[in-house]
Amino acid sequence: MRWEDDRGPGLSRAGGAGPSDHKAITLDHQTVMVPILTLPSAVSHYTARVSAHGNGATLLRAGEPIADITFPKQPRFYGLQTEDGVPYWKLATLHGSDVLATTVLQTCTRYGNRETACQFCAIGQSLAAKSTVPEKTPAQLAEVARAAAELDGVKHVVLTTGTPRTPDRGAALLAECARAIKAASGLPIQAQCEPPEDFAWFRRLQEAGVDSLGLHLEAVTERVRRRIMPGKAEVPVSVYFDAFAEAVRVFGRGQVSTYILAGLGDTREEILEMSERLVKAGVYPFVVPFVPISGTALEHEPPPDALFLRDTLDGVAAILADHELKSADIKAGCGRCGACSTLKAREVGRA
Numbered sequence: 368m369r370w371e372d373d374r375g376p377g378l379s380r381a382g383g384a385g386p387s388d389h390k391a392i393t394l395d396h397q398t399v400m401v402p403i404l405t406l407p408s409a410v411s412h413y414t415a416r417v418s419a420h421g422n423g424a425t426l427l428r429a430g431e432p433i434a435d436i437t438f439p440k441q442p443r444f445y446g447l448q449t450e451d452g453v454p455y456w457k458l459a460t461l462h463g464s465d466v467l468a469t470t471v472l473q474t475c476t477r478y479g480n481r482e483t484a485c486q487f488c489a490i491g492q493s494l495a496a497k498s499t500v501p502e503k504t505p506a507q508l509a510e511v512a513r514a515a516a517e518l519d520g521v522k523h524v525v526l527t528t529g530t531p532r533t534p535d536r537g538a539a540l541l542a543e544c545a546r547a548i549k550a551a552s553g554l555p556i557q558a559q560c561e562p563p564e565d566f567a568w569f570r571r572l573q574e575a576g577v578d579s580l581g582l583h584l585e586a587v588t589e590r591v592r593r594r595i596m597p598g599k600a601e602v603p604v605s606v607y608f609d610a611f612a613e614a615v616r617v618f619g620r621g622q623v624s625t626y627i628l629a630g631l632g633d634t635r636e637e638i639l640e641m642s643e644r645l646v647k648a649g650v651y652p653f654v655v656p657f658v659p660i661s662g663t664a665l666e667h668e669p670p671p672d673a674l675f676l677r678d679t680l681d682g683v684a685a686i687l688a689d690h691e692l693k694s695a696d697i698k699a700g701c702g703r704c705g706a707c708s709t710l711k712a713r714e715v716g717r718a
Contacts, residue, residue, distance in 0.1 A: 391463060393437045398464040400706045402658045439464045442519040449507055457499050459511045463706035467515045468525040471503050471544050472537055475529030483598030486664035490529050505547035512552040523699035524548055527559040536561040538568040542575035549576030557581055557700030562602060562610035569617040578698040580614050582607060583626035587641035591632040611650050620649035621692050624702045629679050630657030630671030639682045646690045653701050654683050655708040684713035
């Protein structure tokens, strides 16, 4: 989507982990993350014209008005800072309309090396731009979470991490941060990391206050994983399913999820086959469109075809409905938020 006036009002985000090069907009009572800073967005058929009062915009397709949109307001906690002078917005950001999200470790052992890096990832960009800090402390995140809940009505927290050179793959730091956040705010928490070598970390995370867990495949076939994320592909899909089984035993059916980026090279049939397998294992497949982020190895790749996305997401929604697995039942995390995909809306529509 393009803007007639720079990026328009509201919140936008460049670089980093998670939904990057996006702006949060609210359309028909649903908040979605829309790419606005990517190369394909410059030739989008959709344009937003900001209203005179600046609190909303008109969405146009090929120049014709089709809908009114509004924007989540900048949260009040963004105006605060820690006692040692770190702005809260450098520690955690608002995703969607009510989710506090942070990358607790903003470095990754795989990033920066073409032989190991995930080609879609921009985790180092926000650090290079000095819009975040390399590592957040549990005390800092507890302080921010308490303020975000009290001042802005944040409902849940997402903790993700770059992968360190340790066998826990970041779970230890996630557990420390979750324990501090839970004590300070009581908010539901999702933690996201690669499967640790010792699955006992799942119980430790749960005991630290983590309510749901994200173990993200990104691509569903080994051929795409080896091409797009060669380092992460060293942990095969079979190990992920071993991890899924133990994580579901600890957190419960539907409280474990995985991110799948549609458009990296997996076919619709392959994504649907994997989604069926995941759902039967009690894992929620959060399927989102691949977004080519500026500055990454895939920045010039085209986004997925609209018909491919429609058919894929409709198929996943049908699988979820058939097995009665619902995003609304997830206690915290990306699947509960749903802003990075239309899957939640399709799921609700079927219900």
